[in-house]
Amino acid sequence: MTESHNSASETASRIAAELPYLRRYARALTGSQTSGDRYAAATLEAILSDPGVFDADDGSAKVALFRAFHLVWRTTGAPTAEPDAMESTDGLEERAQFHLAALTPNTREALLLRSIEEFRHDEIARIMDIGQDEAEELIAIAFREMEASMVGRVMIIEDEPLIAMDLRSIVGDMGHTVTGIARTRDQAVALGRSDRPDLILADIQLADNSSGIDAVADLTAELGDVPVIFITAFPDRLLTGEKPEPAFLITKPFSVEQVRSAVSQAMFFSSTETLSA
Structure with a gap:
């Protein structure tokens, strides 16, 4: 050789x-x-x-x-x-x-x-x-x-209370409204049905061993093309080369800058009707 x-x-x-x-x-x-x-x-x-x-x-x-x-x-x-x-x-x-x-x-x-x-x-x-x-x-x-361009409604799917509180604080400081925090797949689906979000922030491993990926699939099947940011300690589960893959994926532990960037980018690309441009 x-x-x-x-x-x-x-x-x-x-x-x-x-x-x-x-x-x-x-x-x-x-x-x-x-x-x-x-x-x-x-x-x-x-x-x-x-x-x-x-x-x-x-x-x-x-x-x-x-x-x-x-x-x-x-x-x-x-x-x-x-x-x-x-x-x-x-x-x-x-x-x-x-x-x-x-x-x-x-x-x-x-x-x-x-x-x-x-x-x-x-x-x-x-x-x-x-x-x-x-x-x-x-x-x-x-x-x-980007942060000045629009605001919207954000749903958080996260089973760890401290992380959920951090995400709520970051998103709120950006001017967005948090519709609620879900800890399980069933809670996420119920929350999404009752208060449609413009953006979903989702962990992939939830409290009852249910899947945030499955929760997002259920929600998008009912609500249509809602942009999603996955926040996970296991990025390899999503960066597989198979479709569909998320455009926005943040690895835990995350920084405030990472979340702000991803939220702004996702809002920018979605431009859903309820967003204020």
């Missing part, structure tokens, strides 16, 4: 380890699983065509992979979200596009890289090929613009 073959195999292994996170980021960035996966695939194709695109000289495979993604992203003009081909279109996607067009360029990318993927500011600067001061300013602008 040649040295070059060993090197290529090692690079492939390093990329494979970070690929689920790139797919998560791409889905959140585009607002679409189909579109996000398309950009992730285009990134891999670019690396295959030119291995130099994957520049991991600083030792971070994740930074190198995300930087390669952004080279592709910039080449295509950093488009806004596209509706999934298999999803019904009822005007919500068009409203989301309208809101996205009003954002300062590059702010959403910087915000997601920081709060969802937890890159440092210097790493974001490298990924986006900008200065660190600019990266910090883009993140600050994104928070201001």
Whole structure:
């Protein structure tokens, strides 16, 4: 086995380890699983065509992979979200596009890289090929613009009281109304039926060993396309490559910044009729 073959195999292994996170980021960035996966695939194709695109000289495979993604992203003009081909279109996607067009360029990318993927500011600067001061300013602008854009009604599915209280506080401080907190699948379904939310924050493992994933499936079957943010200590259960996958997934323990970002992003993409824009 040649040295070059060993090197290529090692690079492939390093990329494979970070690929689920790139797919998560791409889905959140585009607002679409189909579109996000398309950009992730285009990134891999670019690396295959030119291995130099994957520049991991600083030792971070994740930074190198995300930087390669952004080279592709910039080449295509950093488009806004596209509706999934298999999803019904009822005007919500068009409203989301309208809101996205009003954002300062590059702010959403910087915000997601920081709060969802937890890159440092210097790493974001490298990924986006900008200065660190600019990266910090883009993140600050994104928070201001997205949180000011709309408010809505949020349902929390979480069986741990302290975590539920934290989520209620964060969401309330953002100006949203919490419709209630459910600790089990049955409670979640009942709460959703009695008070329809604009957004669901859901753990995947609940108090009575029921599943938050099943609770969300029950709710969306009855209520339609309600955006969902899964907050879990077991992200691998959801980042499987099988459809459907959540566009927004936060790993416990989470930060206030992560929750604020995901809620703002999800509200931005959903633009449901009850939201105040």
